[in-house]
Amino acid sequence: MKGSRPSVRSARPSSAGADVYERLVVERNGPVGWLIFDRPDVGNAMDARMMTELEEAWRELDDDPAVRVIVNTGNGRNFQTGLDIAALSRDKEAMTEQSRRTRDAELRFTAWHNHVWTPVIAAVNGSCAGGGLHFVADADIVIAASDATFFDTHVSLGQAMSYEGVGLSHKMAFEPIMRMALVGRSERMPASRARQLGMISQVVDPPDGLRDAAQELAEKVAKNSPAAMRATKKALWGALEHGLTDACRAGAQELVDMWGHPDQNEGPLAFAEKRPAVWQTTQLEES
Amino acid sequence: MTFSKFDTLIVERHGPVGWLINNRPEQLNAMSSHMRDEFGDAWLELDADPDVKVIVHTGEGRAFQTGVDVQELATDGVGMERYRESVENWDLHFTAWQQGVEKPVITAVNGICAGGAFHWVAEADIVIAASDAQFFDPHVSVGQVVAVEAIALLRKMPFEAVMRMALVGRYERMNAERAYELGMISQIVDPPEKLREVAQQLGETIAKNSPAAMRATKEALWGALEYGLTDGCRAGAQQLVSMWGHPDQTEGPLAFAEKREPRWAP
Numbered sequence: 001m002k003g004s005r006p007s008v009r010s011a012r013p014s015s016a017g018a019d020v021y022e023r024l025v026v027e028r029n030g031p032v033g034w035l036i037f038d039r040p041d042v043g044n045a046m047d048a049r050m051m052t053e054l055e056e057a058w059r060e061l062d063d064d065p066a067v068r069v070i071v072n073t074g075n076g077r078n079f080q081t082g083l084d085i086a087a088l089s090r091d092k093e094a095m096t097e098q099s100r101r102t103r104d105a106e107l108r109f110t111a112w113h114n115h116v117w118t119p120v121i122a123a124v125n126g127s128c129a130g131g132g133l134h135f136v137a138d139a140d141i142v143i144a145a146s147d148a149t150f151f152d153t154h155v156s157l158g159q160a161m162s163y164e165g166v167g168l169s170h171k172m173a174f175e176p177i178m179r180m181a182l183v184g185r186s187e188r189m190p191a192s193r194a195r196q197l198g199m200i201s202q203v204v205d206p207p208d209g210l211r212d213a214a215q216e217l218a219e220k221v222a223k224n225s226p227a228a229m230r231a232t233k234k235a236l237w238g239a240l241e242h243g244l245t246d247a248c249r250a251g252a253q254e255l256v257d258m259w260g261h262p263d264q265n266e267g268p269l270a271f272a273e274k275r276p277a278v279w280q281t282t283q284l285e286e287s
Numbered sequence: 288m289t290f291s292k293f294d295t296l297i298v299e300r301h302g303p304v305g306w307l308i309n310n311r312p313e314q315l316n317a318m319s320s321h322m323r324d325e326f327g328d329a330w331l332e333l334d335a336d337p338d339v340k341v342i343v344h345t346g347e348g349r350a351f352q353t354g355v356d357v358q359e360l361a362t363d364g365v366g367m368e369r370y371r372e373s374v375e376n377w378d379l380h381f382t383a384w385q386q387g388v389e390k391p392v393i394t395a396v397n398g399i400c401a402g403g404a405f406h407w408v409a410e411a412d413i414v415i416a417a418s419d420a421q422f423f424d425p426h427v428s429v430g431q432v433v434a435v436e437a438i439a440l441l442r443k444m445p446f447e448a449v450m451r452m453a454l455v456g457r458y459e460r461m462n463a464e465r466a467y468e469l470g471m472i473s474q475i476v477d478p479p480e481k482l483r484e485v486a487q488q489l490g491e492t493i494a495k496n497s498p499a500a501m502r503a504t505k506e507a508l509w510g511a512l513e514y515g516l517t518d519g520c521r522a523g524a525q526q527l528v529s530m531w532g533h534p535d536q537t538e539g540p541l542a543f544a545e546k547r548e549p550r551w552a553p
Contacts, residue, residue, distance in 0.1 A: 119454045141451045171446035198445025198469045220458040224427035232427055232453050235434040236441060243513035244442055249377045251434035256375055258432040259367050267430025268361055277430065 023050035025075065026057050031222035032215055033067035033118075040076025045084035046109065046131065048094040054109040062116040065281045068222035070111065071214045072135055073123040079148065082131025085157065107163070112138035112237070117230040119221050123214035124148045124191075124200070125207065130161075137167030140233065141221075142200040143214060145207035149188040150199070156184035170240045172199050225263040225279045231255070295322035296329050297347070304490035305339035305390075312348025315399060317356035318381065320369060327380035334388045337553050340494035342383065343486045344407055345395040351420070354403025357429075384410035384439070384509070389502045391493050395486040396420045396463075396472070397479065402436075409439035412505065413493075414472040415486060417479035420463040422471070428456030442512050444471045497535040497551045503527070 023046075025036040035057050037044035046054075061070050074080055088095050100106075107113045111120040122139035130153045136142050154161035161181045168177045176197055180189060194200045204213040221229075235254035239247040258264055262280050270277035292298075297308040307329050309316035318326075333342050346352055360366045372378075379385045383392040394411035400422050408414050408422075426433045433453040441449040448469050452461060466472045476485045493501075507526035511519040530536050534552045542549035 140447075140454055142447055171441075173445070196468060198448045201447055201451045217455070221454050221456075223458065224454065224456045225430040228427040228430050228432050229454055231432040232434065232437075235432060236437055236446075236450060236453060239438040239441060240446075244439060244509075245377075245513055247438045247442075248435050251438045252374045252377055255432045255434040256371060258430075259371065261430070263430035264367075265430070267428065268357055271357075271429050272361070277428075279430070 021053050021057065023047070023053050024057050026060065028064075028067065029215060030219065031066065031068040032218040033061035033064065033070045035061060035070055035072045037072075037074040037080055039084075040074070040078070042084060042086070043078040043081035043127065043129075044074045044076065044132075045081045045087070047084040047087040048098055050084075051098055051109045055114060058111055058114040058116050062111075062114070062118050067118060068226060069119045069121065069218040070116065071121045071123055071211075071218050072111070072139065073211065073214065074125050076126070078127040078129075078132075079122075079124045080132030080135055081127060081129040082134075082153070105163075107134075110134050110138035112167075117233050118226075119218075119229055119233065121214055121218055121221070123210050124150075125210055127151075127188075129153055129185075131164065133164035133168065136199065137164050137171065141217070143202040143204060143210070143217065144191040144194060144200050145210040146191055146203050146205035147207045148191040148194075150180065150191075150194055151185060151188040152180045153185040155182065156186070168199070172197055223276070225267060225277065227261050227263045227280060228258060228267075231258050293325045293329060295319065296325050298329050298332065300336070300339060301487060302491060303338065303340040303494035304487055305333040305336060305342045307333060307342060307344045309344075309346035309352050311356075312346075312350070314356060314358070315350035315353040316346045316348065316404075317353045317358070318403065319356040319359050320363075322356075323381050326382070327386060330380075330383050330386040330388050334383075334386070334390055339390065340498060341391045341393065341490040342388065343393045343395055343483075343490050344383075344411065345483065345486065346397050348398070350399035350401075351394075351396045352404035352407060353399060353401045379435075382406050382410040389505060390498070391501055391505065393486055393490055393493075395476075395482050396422075397482055402426055405436035405440055408471065409436050409443065413489070415474040415476060415482070415489065416463045416466060416472045417482040418463050418475050418477035419479045420466070422452070422461040422463075422466055423457060423459065424452045425457035427454065428458070439512075440471070444469050495548070497539060497549070499533050499535045499552055500530060500539075503530050 027034040121141045124144035231254045235251040299306040393413045396416035503526040507523040
């Protein structure tokens with residue numbers, strides 16, 4: 001990010017009970033909300049507190065009408081390396097609630113888990129390992145620094161890989177996911193291969209240009225109608241839930257629901273008048 | 288042979304290949320209400336013609352297609368409301384898939400392919416493009432939702448690329464090269480002027496195969512997009528077995544053994 005930009009550290013209390021986030025940095029830069037993993041000393045691994053803060057941070061950014069797009073990245077040389085195994089082995093009790101949520105498929109640490117309908121861009125810096133793949137699978141758009149790597153250590157540590165791989169398998173070719181899941185920590189997928197496969201859409205080189213590139217991309221997305229993007233996200237993510245015909249039927253409903261919305265008339269009008277569109281910012285009723 | 292009972296489309300036959308050509312080049316082949324109706328008829332006409340084995344769909348002029356005719360929507364006083372009932376009831380008829388076309392369909396993308404044009408990329412069996420083709424989806428940039436066309440598309444290629452196109456809107460375009468890398472298309476034709484020639488060749492190549500076997504194959508593979516894996520295989524098994532006892536099933540191996548061209552049942 002540009003050093004001169006106004007950056008506001010959120011003073012809103014997290015539900016973890018503290019005045020500020022301890023495991024995350026939450027910032028605004030123009031229309032872009034930034035959610036940054038901030039445990040660089042442990043590869044941004046998630047402990048129980050980080051998981052709780054993530055739920056709070058996604059909600060805060062999604063509810064803020066000034067935030068049109070959310071970028072998710074990490075501080076330090078890793079993007080995200082999944083569950084903090086060391087913390088887990090020190091204090092199993094702290095993870096009891098997260099373990100229950102895992103068992104019951106009630107996880108709340110990614111944007112998708114939290115029904116975030118603001119567009120989400122994952123900007124992968126460095127290693128994205130194991131549970132870190134959740135944040136790739138559950139983002140709308142994924143870009144990565146040229147030195148980013150993707151791998152899944154689960155089976156090398158005697159754990160099963162599940163949710164991350166299931167999510168990814170709906171979004172890209174299957175074989176590379178299965179290979180990653182079964183080869184474990186002995187092999188890493190480079191950013192260039194991830195782009196070939198369509199797991200990500202952009203490789204940023206040099207790597208230190210990642211945040212500028214993410215901000216630039218996010219500002220383009222932020223020019224579009226928030227209401228139309230929200231409905232588009234619902235239609236397209238919803239499509240992963242159903243067979244093609246049923247998904248089209250459900251998608252048609254999202255389409256028709258937008259008819260009569262002020263943005264739907266404003267868009268073509270602004271286009272005809274060759275001026276930027278003025279989008280409705282207040283959210284209409286949510287389903 | 289050109290037989291023009293259509294105002295907004297050109298429908299032609301060249302050998303075993305039926306051509307459906309978008310013909311509103313001045314409007315970048317945007318779909319008016321009239322064109323929408325003509326599509327429905329044209330697909331059925333070509334699918335019903337026993338001399339047509341494969342259908343190629345392309346556009347006149349510098350665009351393949353650019354979605355619904357916004358000019359008409361903005362000026363006719365009816366707008367999208369005209370389409371509300373058909374969309375709500377999922378009763379659409381302008382693509383081959385919607386019309387239940389059983390023959391192989393090749394989309395040959397010339398130039399610009401924007402917004403609603405993705406219907407014919409998503410719903411074709413095979414897609415090729417001229418090297419100067421450009422893909423983008425401006426819906427959200429003009430306050431519209433991306434839904435149905437992208438839903439079929441994201442079943443067929445990596446999700447992220449479709450979502451990026453949907454959310455970035457008119458501020459970015461995908462070139463033919465990237466579409467090829469992602470498997471959205473299977474062939475780039477360079478120079479672009481050779482697109483129709485190459486599409487005709489591909490159509491003739493495909494036309495050599497058993498129509499009955501291709502019909503069952505299409506049904507099995509498109510059907511797979513409707514179900515989970517195990518159910519998809521069960522449904523596909525029905526298509527497989529449906530060919531057993533069909534004359535093509537014995538003619539194919541026989542012709543191969545006798546080193547001659549097979550004679551397929553129509």
